[in-house]
Amino acid sequence: SAGPPGDAVQDVTLGVDEELRLEVEGKNQIVQVVMKDGTAEIFGTEMIKDTLYQFGTGAKIAVFTYHGCVLQIKGKADSVYVAKETPMIMYLNTHGALETLRRSADADGKRGPIVLVVGAQDVGKTTLCRIIINYAVRLGRRPIYVDLDVGQGSISVPGTIGAMLIERPASIEDNGFVQQAPLAYFLGHKSPQNNIPLYNTLISKLAEVVHERMESNRKAKSSGVIINTCGWVKADGYKSITHIAQAFEVDVVLVLDQERLYNDLSRDLPSFVKVVFLPKSGGVGDRSVSHRQEARDSRIREYFYGKPGLQPFHPHSFQVKLSEYKIFKIGAPAIPLSCLPLGMKGDETRTKLVAVVNPTAATLLHRLLAISFATDETQQDVIQTNVAGFVCVTDFDQDKGKMTVLSPQPGPLPKTLLLLSEIQFMDAQ
Ligand code: ADP
Ligand code: MG
Numbered sequence: 001s002a003g004p005p006g007d008a009v010q011d012v013t014l015g016v017d018e019e020l021r022l023e024v025e026g027k028n029q030i031v032q033v034v035m036k037d038g039t040a041e042i043f044g045t046e047m048i049k050d051t052l053y054q055f056g057t058g059a060k061i062a063v064f065t066y067h068g069c070v071l072q073i074k075g076k077a078d079s080v081y082v083a084k085e086t087p088m089i090m091y092l093n094t095h096g097a098l099e100t101l102r103r104s105a106d107a108d109g110k111r112g113p114i115v116l117v118v119g120a121q122d123v124g125k126t127t128l129c130r131i132i133i134n135y136a137v138r139l140g141r142r143p144i145y146v147d148l149d150v151g152q153g154s155i156s157v158p159g160t161i162g163a164m165l166i167e168r169p170a171s172i173e174d175n176g177f178v179q180q181a182p183l184a185y186f187l188g189h190k191s192p193q194n195n196i197p198l199y200n201t202l203i204s205k206l207a208e209v210v211h212e213r214m215e216s217n218r219k220a221k222s223s224g225v226i227i228n229t230c231g232w233v234k235a236d237g238y239k240s241i242t243h244i245a246q247a248f249e250v251d252v253v254l255v256l257d258q259e260r261l262y263n264d265l266s267r268d269l270p271s272f273v274k275v276v277f278l279p280k281s282g283g284v285g286d287r288s289v290s291h292r293q294e295a296r297d298s299r300i301r302e303y304f305y306g307k308p309g310l311q312p313f314h315p316h317s318f319q320v321k322l323s324e325y326k327i328f329k330i331g332a333p334a335i336p337l338s339c340l341p342l343g344m345k346g347d348e349t350r351t352k353l354v355a356v357v358n359p360t361a362a363t364l365l366h367r368l369l370a371i372s373f374a375t376d377e378t379q380q381d382v383i384q385t386n387v388a389g390f391v392c393v394t395d396f397d398q399d400k401g402k403m404t405v406l407s408p409q410p411g412p413l414p415k416t417l418l419l420l421s422e423i424q425f426m427d428a429q
Contacts, residue, residue, distance in 0.1 A: 044134030
């Protein structure tokens with residue numbers, strides 16, 4: 001568990017449009033931040049004066065102020081510095097332009113702006129989404145947040161894409177938007193490249209559901225949609241961006257940092273789509289492959305255990321009789337087109353439901369299993385049905401035909417289909 005913040009205390013005064021950046025690197029460290037005077041926000045969420053905000057290991061934050069503030073920092077924070085140059089005014093202006101579109105949507109009973117955020121890895125896409133959604137929510141809007149980043153997504157566990165209606169600003173300490181039951185679709189891979197046909201199918205389905213939800217909720221309709229993506233922008237990744245733009249009927253594309261991508265999209269997307277270039281913040285740093293893996297692991301750990309020391313959850317562990325459940329994976333291995341049965345397209349094998357027969361420890365141990373809302377594999381569109389949640393296989397007993405699972409909910413599991421994810425989690429609690 002996390003230790004006390006220690007004795008180190010620093011007071012920092014920020015001027016107009018300045019930002020304090022800090023990281024928490026040490027193991028089991030907690031850094032506390034209090035705003036003593038003025039106004040400040042963290043990625044678009046306002047800080048409340050004299051209130052303690054705690055950040056654990058791995059946190060990388062920026063406290064920004066439009067009018068100046070005094071901060072008190074307690075504990076061992078790393079890479080602490082004040083930045084005078086930030087793109088925040090440009091992000092605020094972008095929000096202003098979106099708000100104008102929302103107001104005219106209100107007046108005409110039309111749909112508010114559908115906004116796509118794209119750019120390479122580590123340019124601040126997720127942070128920009130969070131900032132502009134927070135600004136919208138602070139004005140009473142109820143935008144829908146769509147996260148298509150299967151690797152570093154924030155809606156469910158890695159390997160999913162999803163959407164949620166945002167009704168309150170992101171939690172500063174929880175590092176994002178919190179919702180009990182987000183709409184999640186299962187890909188089962190940490191990168192869309194592992195199954196592009198499935199990724200595209202899920203995007204089309206999610207777009208359809210999001211459009212339906214907008215039609216049934218007046219406030220959500222004029223508030224619009226913010227779509228976050230992964231940093232996959234070249235070759236097939238570029239094609240995937242154009243597919244997303246088409247499926248969601250995107251009105252605005254915000255391109256972070258990459259002029260090449262901005263030029264290509266300006267040329268290739270229909271002229272009614274407004275493509276906007278935005279600079280990245282100097283505070284966003286590159287993350288290594290191992291850092292990304294750690295971020296995925298901690299996302300899964302948080303799904304089951306919450307935040308140790310700050311907001312713990314108490315997951316359940318129980319046995320599941322394999323004979324009572326049906327486990328499937330999605331997609332047979334890609335086969336050369338020439339070997340396919342007549343009339344079948346390559347994509348069809350990649351989006352097919354394949355039964356996992358006689359599973360072994362090697363197939364199941366440490367894997368995530370999605371609990372589908374689908375009850376029957378003969379049901380149409382199982383792959384396009386959203387999932388209720390996830391369990392992790394922590395033990396496997398071949399002789400008894402049982403597995404032990406870690407689950408946010410007490411057992412037994414609902415009698416619906418289980419979908420095998422490629423993603424593994426070592427439960428080291
Ligand atoms: P992307 O989604 O493009 O990969 P993120 O938005 O996740 O990028 O940003 C990468 C990291 O940088 C995150 O840990 C985020 O908290 C941090 N970050 C974003 N903006 C700032 C900033 N202005 N100062 C310091 N850190 C920041
Ligand atoms: Mg991101």
